[in-house]
Amino acid sequence: MRSETLVSEGVNDDVALTTQRVKVHIRCRKCGETFILRGVRDARGHIETGFKRCLCDNEDDFEIESLG
Numbered sequence: 001m002r003s004e005t006l007v008s009e010g011v012n013d014d015v016a017l018t019t020q021r022v023k024v025h026i027r028c029r030k031c032g033e034t035f036i037l038r039g040v041r042d043a044r045g046h047i048e049t050g051f052k053r054c055l056c057d058n059e060d061d062f063e064i065e066s067l068g
């Protein structure tokens with residue numbers, strides 16, 4: 001007995017319509033450290049990476065660039 005009913009990949013396609021996974025390049029303006037993270041861009045263009053702070057304790061002085 002074979003079942004072909006498990007073709008359920010893509011269940012999360014609804015999420016893909018409203019958010020977009022992007023690579024994000026972050027550079028600390030204080031110490032110059034750079035980070036490449038994976039982030040999610042929502043429908044408003046806001047990119048969420050979960051990035052909190054740099055190694056040098058800088059929390060808000062960054063250059064942030066999405067790499068598509």
Ligand SMILES: [Zn+2]
Binds near residue numbers: 030057
């Ligand atoms: Zn830093």
